[in-house]
Amino acid sequence: MLQKEKGMVRSVDVARHLDVSKPSVCHAVSTLKAGGFLTMDENSFLFLTDVGREVAEQTYEKHCFFTRQLVAAGVDPQTAEREACRMEHTISQRSFELLKGAVEPE
Structure with a gap:
């Protein structure tokens, strides 16, 4: 970014x-x-590196998703940003994909 x-x-x-x-x-x-x-x-x-860019893009996608969901749930934007930073690094890619699919179906 x-x-x-x-x-x-x-x-x-x-x-x-x-x-x-x-x-x-x-x-x-x-x-x-x-x-x-x-x-x-x-x-x-x-x-x-290519691998680093891929991981960064995945992490940023998680960050944006969690920030959006937290704000939509009523969390103030600053708190949502801070908490999304924690969440993006702890959830596995597989769990994230499942959660995202459940919340934002295509």
């Missing part, structure tokens, strides 16, 4: 966008690089 906004992204951009410390982002970047989800070029710009 941030990469779509800014084009080229560095760790400091991520830290600023998420309002977290740069050391926290550096730790996360190291973990994502080790997992094959992210690469960094010689100018410290971050790039998602």
